[in-house]
Amino acid sequence: MPERVFRESTAEPRTRAVPLAHLSLELGHLYMEDFQLGPKRLGEHFAEVRIWADAVRARAARRVKRPRISTCFLIDDYFTRFSTPDEVIPTVLEEAGRAGLTIDYLARESGCAVADGVALAESVAHRLVESPPPGSYGFRPPASRTGWLTNGSRSPASPPRTDGGRTDWEPPVETAARNHSIFMDVELWSDDKNGQRVWSCSFLAAVWQLARLGLLRHLGEPVLVPREQDVAALPPDWDRLPPLIKVSDTKAAFSAYRTCTLVPHHFLPVENAVRLVLDQVDVDTAALAQVAKRSADEQMPVPPEVAQRATYVFYEEPGDPIEDGKH
Template structure:
């Protein structure tokens, strides 16, 4: 990026706060906004019915690992960054009503736009300050050191692209008028064969006001989402996201809603030692990109050390690589067709 702003924890000046951690955070699904607005309630219902059973299964597994008092929280991420002009009341009422019908517990609701910018709370009170969260995390990116290269392509942190190896273009000769020999891309650290991935983190778009704006990609925002769930992000030493209890009514716009809303007052903490995401199959490529991005993000060492020590106090070994604290279940779309009479009472997709 061209923004010269450098973000850091400045741990020599600011004490880094710890955060309460559950043993396991379960993401109960994620849908593109178009899935939530096109009347396809039957697909959402089928997903939630499966997820409800899986939440029970993984909760019991957590109790087997950590004891009957294991702390397990659930969450759901709303796609408001790519669908900001929708009605929060309509969307959230639909999601929570279907979840309730399927006996799926959702402890926390989160906004994807909150991974871009989030309001800063201190002791439960709004400060009026917005944290440019995506810019901050982007400054933590460190690309793979690939040598030699021709210099024809700008560094990843400027181009908005990040890969897990050497691109084929980086083999091109820098000799003028010489036809380069094609060489395939290469994954760094690969075993027998490469699985090369090149991820777009952001691009630049011209807004209605003529100003150039950064448009963050779904994989990059999802990477920040996972870091928040693992309690790995601080701003000036403070935890970035503080769950806010649900208000009596939903706001008229997404931007008026806190980044994380706590629906269940008795819920275990939002952040956790481990994060499990139960997602539709279509998100497999997104999460592959997320793992690549996380492998290139440098986490503040004091934040990491505090988490490792907190785990050690509970006799839990926490790996230093954040990607090793993530798990995924990708749910297939095989559905048993209901009898005609029973099917007729379900909402008909438009």
């Protein structure tokens, strides 16, 4: 007879599920300089995005008869503080509307660092599981110390020879290379003058993707959860605005089985770095299981690799005033 094991029900950690749409569609990402150029610049942005958003919706409709699609927009209040929510957000919503677009959820980028007292970025950093390249011997310090994450082994820096001879050069190698290597070394954070950690744009964007995919939890509870917000009663200070707000009457959930992000082509290096981070995050297993089961029940199974659930449209924006790679 098998031995019976008794446990207190409260001793079993429970992971609460979140509602899920079929697709989370991000309607671009702008810099402070874009906002400073005024409504005309925003209007040009959304007019361009509308073309690609329609294509994404049409593609989703081929997969499912009535796709649940929610839209979102991220405002950078982490690296730069500009204007105020009660001035910026109504203008963003109005210009999106002029282009025939509706923004359902609006987030502050600082909320990807800390939201409702939870240090999200730090929590995700603790869940990084690096993939050691074949033949490595632990010479390179872990990402938790260096703030750098890689997909392989970099070209070694050899000490100078004392006998005057030459040291052979060795190339960097991608761990999971196909025929040839594409080596990446991604900075996750840096320290400011006071020794405080400043998260990189790439790492915050990875946290943002995990939130949109419904995979962020803190002690089993969802984090970065949208709150209803009356646009007519927006606060005059960014810190008084919830990290994620719902600004439409959509019934589609914020998080989704898959994401699609519409951004100008100069974001390509950032999003490549995002995928590298997602490939090395040990995501909450219960959250993963919940999404896998529900998507399978709806006959829309998701890839097992989290990074493969995120898709992108990179477009060229005429007259873009922002230099490539800036942020």
